[in-house]
Amino acid sequence: xxxxxxxxxxxxxxxxxxxxxxxxxxxxxxxxxxxxxxxxxxxxxxxxxxxxxxxxxxxxxxxxxxxxxxxxxxxxxxxxxxxxxxxxxxxxxxxxxxxxxxxxxxxxxxxxxxxxxxxxxxxxxxxxxxxxxxxxxxxxxxxxxxxxxxxxxxxxxxxxxxxxxxxxxxxxxxxxxxxxxxxxxxxxxxxxxxxxxxxxxxxxxxxxxxxxxxxxxxxxxxxxxxxxxxxxxxxxxxxxxxxxxxxxxxxxxxxxxxxxxxxxxxxxxxxxxxxxxxxxxxxxxxxxxxxxxxxxxxx
Amino acid sequence: xxxxxxxxxxxxxxxxxxxxxxxxxxxxxxxxxxxxxxxxxxxxxxxxxxxxxxxxxxxxxxxxxxxxxxxxxxxxxxxxxxxxxxxxxxxxxxxxxxxxxxxxxxxxxxxxxxxxxxxxxxxxxxxxxxxxxxxxxxxxxxxxxxxxxxxxxxxxxxxxxxxxxxxxxxxxxxxxxxxxxxxxxxxxxxxxxxxxxxxxxxxxxxxxxxxxxxxxxxxxxxxxxxxxxxxxxxxxxxxxxxxxxxxxxxxxxxxxxxxxxxxxxxxxxxxxxxxxxxxxxxx
Numbered sequence: 001x002x003x004x005x006x007x008x009x010x011x012x013x014x015x016x017x018x019x020x021x022x023x024x025x026x027x028x029x030x031x032x033x034x035x036x037x038x039x040x041x042x043x044x045x046x047x048x049x050x051x052x053x054x055x056x057x058x059x060x061x062x063x064x065x066x067x068x069x070x071x072x073x074x075x076x077x078x079x080x081x082x083x084x085x086x087x088x089x090x091x092x093x094x095x096x097x098x099x100x101x102x103x104x105x106x107x108x109x110x111x112x113x114x115x116x117x118x119x120x121x122x123x124x125x126x127x128x129x130x131x132x133x134x135x136x137x138x139x140x141x142x143x144x145x146x147x148x149x150x151x152x153x154x155x156x157x158x159x160x161x162x163x164x165x166x167x168x169x170x171x172x173x174x175x176x177x178x179x180x181x182x183x184x185x186x187x188x189x190x191x192x193x194x195x196x197x198x199x200x201x202x203x204x205x206x207x208x209x210x211x212x213x214x215x216x217x218x219x220x221x222x223x224x225x226x227x228x229x230x231x232x233x234x235x236x237x238x239x240x241x242x243x244x245x246x247x248x249x250x251x252x253x254x255x256x257x258x259x260x261x262x263x264x265x266x267x268x269x270x271x272x273x274x275x276x277x278x279x280x281x282x283x284x285x286x287x288x289x290x291x292x293x294x295x296x297x298x299x
Numbered sequence: 300x301x302x303x304x305x306x307x308x309x310x311x312x313x314x315x316x317x318x319x320x321x322x323x324x325x326x327x328x329x330x331x332x333x334x335x336x337x338x339x340x341x342x343x344x345x346x347x348x349x350x351x352x353x354x355x356x357x358x359x360x361x362x363x364x365x366x367x368x369x370x371x372x373x374x375x376x377x378x379x380x381x382x383x384x385x386x387x388x389x390x391x392x393x394x395x396x397x398x399x400x401x402x403x404x405x406x407x408x409x410x411x412x413x414x415x416x417x418x419x420x421x422x423x424x425x426x427x428x429x430x431x432x433x434x435x436x437x438x439x440x441x442x443x444x445x446x447x448x449x450x451x452x453x454x455x456x457x458x459x460x461x462x463x464x465x466x467x468x469x470x471x472x473x474x475x476x477x478x479x480x481x482x483x484x485x486x487x488x489x490x491x492x493x494x495x496x497x498x499x500x501x502x503x504x505x506x507x508x509x510x511x512x513x514x515x516x517x518x519x520x521x522x523x524x525x526x527x528x529x530x531x532x533x534x535x536x537x538x539x540x541x542x543x544x545x546x547x548x549x550x551x552x553x554x555x556x557x558x559x560x561x562x563x564x565x566x567x568x569x570x571x572x573x574x575x576x577x578x579x580x581x582x
Contacts, residue, residue, distance in 0.1 A: 024480060031482035038393055038482075041385030045456070046402065048449045049409045052420050059423075104315035112312055123316050125574070126323040132503075132570040133326070133563070134510020136537045140559040143544075144329045165322045172319065198305050226413025229512040229537070233544055256415045257513060260422060273419055277412065284411045288404060 053277070060274030063267040068275075073239040078268040080275060082241045083255035086156070089242055090235070090251050091224045093160035094167065099217060101164075102171030103206075109172075110179040111201055127169040135230040138166050142234035154248040159235030166230060167220035174219065178212025179205060211290050218287035225279055228253040252276050326563075334560035337553030346557065352523045352539075354547070359554040361539065361561065363525040367440075368535040368562075370526050371515065372508040374444025375451055379508075380501055382448070383455030387497075390456065391463040392471075392485045410453035418517030421446040426518055433530055438520035440533040446518055447511055451504035458503060462496020463489060495579055502573045509565060512537040536562045 025032040070079040105123070113120045142162030152158040182205050190200040206213075236248030237258060250258070256276055259269045338346050341359050349360015386406075390399065425446060430437035466489050474484035490497070520532020521542055534542070540555050540562075547555050 028480050028483070031480040034482040034486055035393075038385050038389045041382045042389035042394070042402070044382055045386045045452055046405065048452070049405050051424075052412070052417075055424060056416065056420065101315045101318050104312045105318060108309075108312035108316040112309060113316070119316075123319055126319045128574060129323050129567070129570055130319060132506050132566055132573070134506075134512065134537065134566060136510065136512040136540055137326070137330070137559055137563050137566070140540065140544075140556060141326045141329055144333055144556070145325060149329070165326075168319060168322065196301060196305055198308050222411050226411070226415070228413070228415050229541060232541065253413050253415050256413075256419065257517075260415075260419050260517065266423075269419065270423075273416055277416055280411050280413060280416075281408060284404075284408050288407065 056270070056273050056277055060270040060272075060277075063271040064274065065271070068268060068271055078259060078265045078272075080252065080255060080268075080272050082239055083250050083252045084275070085241050086249040087225055087251040087253075089156060090159055090163065090231075090249070091221050093156060093245065094163040094224050095217060095220065097160060098164035098168050098171055098220065102168050102216075103175050103213060105168075106172050106175035106179055107201060107206070110176055111197070111205065127172055130165065130169045133166075135166065135227055138162055139230040139233050141165075142230060147234055153246065154234065154236030155246045156235060156242045156249050157245045159231050159249070159251075160245075162230050162234045163224050163227060166227070167223055170220045170223065171213075171216050174216025175209070175213050178209035178216070181212065182208050211293055215287045215291040218283055218290065222280055222283040222287065225251075225276070225283065226253055227251075228257050232257075252279070330556065330560050330563055333553065334557040337550060337557040338560070340550065341554065341557075346554070347561065350525055354543070354551040354554070357550065359550070359557075361536065361554075361558055363523070364534055364536045364539045364558065365561065367519075367526050367533040368509055368537070368565075370440060370529075371443050371447060371519070371533065371535055372505060374440065374529070375447035375508045376501065376504065378445060378448030379451040379455055379504060383452045383500075383504070384459050384497060386452070387456045387459035387463060388485060388490065390460050392481075392489065406453050406456055410457070414450070414511060414514040415517075417446060417450050418514035421514060421518040429530075435530050436520070436532070438518060438532050439530050440519065440526060441529040443515050443519040443533065443535075444529070446514055447508045450511065450514060451507050454507055455500045455504045458500025459493070459497045462493040462500070465496065466492045495576055499573060499576045502569060502576065506566060506569045506573070509569070510537065510562070512541055516541055536565075 025035070067077040068079055069081045070077050071081060073079045073082050109120055109123065139162065142158055146152045146158040146161045147154060152161075186204050186208060187200055190204040195203065231251060231254050235251065235254070237250045237254055238248040239250055239255065240247075242249040252272070253276065256269065256272045259265055259272060337359075341349075346359060346361060347365065348362050349358065350362050351358045351360050352363065390402065390406075394402065421442060425442050426437035428437070429435070429439055429442050433439075470488045470492055471484050474488040475481070479487070515535050516538045519535065519538060521534045521538050522532040523534055523539075526533045536558055539558050543551070544555050
């Protein structure tokens, strides 16, 4: 009871009216200026992102037309539907390659490797290196390795492999964090009931880490959807729905780039930007929600 | 049987962990094997320090693109670092909780917006604006610098905010108890204590800026000549690769890959610097 009173008392002491602050600022103009530039910078940041969002939406939404969602792309209708379908195919294929590897790698790092292992340090460093490599370098590598050396040509498959390497560190890191957040007692309980290591990993540890892993996969999806530079010279730019994994395809981002580069179809480019933007916002939102859910459950 | 399965899966997990090592090794090998012969053929000096890029005459000097990348990145930092750092300070020390719940997701979103959209925005809004204000062709170094400055904001804000929040609350309380104003406490005790984390964020921003491709291509003009001032067009290393890879043959093509090698080396150095600073922060 006493403690609560003290706390309330402290709060009344610490609460300051605007007039108090103003008096202080008058005495110390330096602080006032510092406060102003802090607020100004935050406002500038918000202005930049706000203006971009509003501008693209305002310019783009009126240009959304049924023509943009025709099954077949022609240079007249600039349909984005084939590119959208290709994006989904590309995402699925990339995740199909990257998700098992990324998740298994994280399992090894968290559950199997000994903490002072040299190998882990090397894996960490390489994963960090992969995170920092710009997408154009991935594009060059994909072109040299998958497209030429392995003979995949410009194809969905080349693109998917390239992107899979690109998102691998994202999946590894988020899965690792999710696995580390699973309490030790879960594993001990499972071992105590006589389960082996493998059974513990698959039946106890991984299931309780699902939300974290999922949010990582969605984050990876966001990167795949937004990628352009890594795809131009690996997946190519054919504006048709991919017939099989060896056909050249353009994803929505590449489509968007080519459309704005040509410069003839500005209105359609605005509309495509809206679709791409909404897609990315949606992906971000879902990932955020899942990540929040798993932290609030843990906390 | 069960034992066998355990061992088998352990090997599968181990192999998965090794994939990232293999990937880095493969990337290095393929870039270097394809790029270094070209550098040797052109001559390291005349490749990296040559000022003229004229593939039709077999002249491959990328010095102007290296300078272009450095100028554009430096300009982006000049714009992005102060605004990003101050925004991070705002988020960590000034922002009311309710406002934070709106701003933070927006900044996360900013990090997720694809670079083509930034580029498109730059092309449609900033290029005409620069054109109007300065009366020159709007595809300039300045446009690219501003656009990249915006694009590296979320990276800098996130890392700087985290490191400012990691500074023990005692530092702030001590300063306030000694009679310093809120601003003085934040700027002169908390922020200096978060210095190395902020540095790490800036280096991460450098990495993003120097590697950015699509957005830069769409606004920078891409002329293959030495940078001639911030109101003239400029071509960066990344732009050089994407612009010409589509039709390049033989040595020209190899020279483009070699351009990628130089970019890759830059990035590796930046990564190294980043991990050194990060390690310092942990200790």
